[in-house]
Amino acid sequence: MSLVGKKFPSIAVDAISEMGDNLKINIFDEAVNNNKKVLLFWYPKDFTFVCPTELHAFQAALPEFEKRNTIVIGASCDTNEVHFAWLNTAKNNGGIEGVTYPILADTNRNLSNILGILDIDSTEYSEETDSIIVEGSNVTFRATYLIDETGKIFHESVNDMPLGRNVNEYLRMVDAYTHIQEKGEVCPANWEAGKEAMSADRNSTAEYLSMN
Helix, strand or coil, X not given: CCCCCCECCCCEEEEECCCCCEEEEEHHHHXXXXXXXXXXXXXXXXXXXXXXXXXXXXXXXXXXXXXXXXXXXXXXXXXXXXXXXXXXCCHHHCCCCCCCCCEEECCCCHHHHHHCCECCCEEEEECCCCEEEEECCXXXXXXXXXXXXXCEEEEEEEECCCXXXXXXXXXXXXXXXXXXXXXXXXXXXXXXXXXXXXXXXXXXXXXXXXXX
């Protein structure tokens, strides 16, 4: 079920800083208390293959997000200790050394479960062991959330495990949403910062289509 248009869940999650400091981060509070947008991206596992390419791509774009008043936060279900080991592994050895934004450690899966982004094929109750048996990796898909200054989710997307994200698309989404906030206009397909937007009416749409 889509969460777009709803408030992001207000829940504190363990996290780690680039320096190895153990943190508690509440994404909703980060947005509202700092009056900033937040980009939260989930990836399946530390020390894997597509994941470090994405973490470095978000790091490379960090100055652009900061120009747009946007905080970047990564997340997976790995522990802080594993995150820190990966942060101390060189880039040329598959590590994420040089990444400076915080990374959530949702080890109890409280937040990822609320968001519904865990790779679970099925669950079955076992009477013999009085426990729930999970089929599936129980790690997150490549889910991405953009949250505005009020804590509202204005974009969400979920990629399957092998599909890396295009970071520039999230910059475009932030630009488009900011334009809507500031100008009260709507952004047509393939809109980019600096291009013409539209008023939300039939005449404006007709005029835009006649010129494009």
